[in-house]
Amino acid sequence: MSCVGICGSDVHYLVNGRIGDFVVNSPMIIGHEAAGIVSKLGKNVKNLKVGDRVAIEPGVPCRVCEFCRSGRYNLCPEVIFCATPPVHGNLRRFYTHAADYCFKLPDHVSLEEGALLEPLSVGVHACQRAGITLGSKVLILGAGPIGLVTLLVAKSLGATKTVITDLVQTRLDVAKDFGADATLLVQRSDDEATLVKKVHDLFGCEPDKTVDASGAESSTRLALLATKSGGVAVLVGMGPPEVKLPLVQALAREIDIRGVFRYVNCYPTALDLVASGKVNVKPLITHNYDIEQTHEAFETAKTGRGGAIKVMIHCKRS
Ligand code: NAD
Ligand code: ZN
Secondary structure (H helix, E strand, C coil): CCEEECCHHHHHHHHHCEECCEECCCCCCCCCEEEEECCCCCCCCCCCCCCCEEEECCEECCCCCHHHHCCCHHHCCCCEECCCCCCCCCCCCCCCCCHHHEEECCCCCCHHHHHHHHHHHHHHHHHHHHCCCCCCEEEEECCCHHHHHHHHHHHHCCCCEEEEEECCHHHHHHHHHCCCCEEEECCCCCCHHHHHHHHHHHHCCCCCEEEECCCCHHHHHHHHHHCCCCCEEEECCCCCCCCCCCHHHHHHCCCEEEECCCCCCCHHHHHHHHHCCCCCCHHHEEEEEEHHHHHHHHHHHHHCHHHCCEEEEECCCC
């Protein structure tokens, strides 16, 4: 293994010991945003050779169920996904993975970028689920790593106006650097109707695609209320298991509400976006630590100190 990025879910497992129905009952290695160098091959592996630098797609599905066979393997109930209990993750020096879920990196793509293909793939899937295309007006709620990669992908797809919200101004500053056309600082006490109006004023129209990358109930509500009639609201952020939503308002305006679960067949696209230079994920990395400093790395990720966005742990310096 070369490098592993820390995801919010890793921190969540460490702090709370569970995410919904996934409970950490015995010690578990965390990490699923990873890249490494092939050191050994299974006897039937044809697509890789020793020394190849690879990004690791962390979920390996069963390959035979109806979801796998119909091309929606992210919904496979038997998927084995790194660092989703009880499956160990890949924050370690050596790790074994299915060869066809390893993606060889071209020489000019770094291992750090390889690790970032994981969150980038979530952005690719979210934008595909939203149907973002040339001329789309895209509202993104939450400017964490997922909101930011969604912004990058939406722009690469030809979105002509992007507005992103957050509760934290420094995150919005980063979003601005990432090319957001406008940002909106939200406060927990904000009146909903006022927020909808502010969003529409910033667009000068109504967004036809909205991606909630925060999981906050107020954001999910805003997604349904601010999206143009006939538009699409994609829900990526995972908040409380049950939330109160203005559903009748949304259905009467034919808002398509679509869920996102990880990604499916997105690694090749994410890699092409990075390799072609269409998307630059490097600025997401704000902090780097060696594997011996993992404790400190998690403190940084947990507290967000020093404006942390993506914290990268290096198992071996490249
Ligand atoms: P993050 O916590 O770093 O980012 C969330 C951002 O939303 C933060 O910057 C926060 O300040 C902001 N926020 C919180 N409340 C808000 C509000 N009311 N309005 C606007 N912004 C608000 O997390 P992340 O790593 O970027 O992930 C985002 C979400 O996506 C998380 O809920 C995560 O669990 C989820 N996620 C889902 C999938 C999936 O497959 N569906 C995959 C990856 C992550
Ligand atoms: Zn399956």
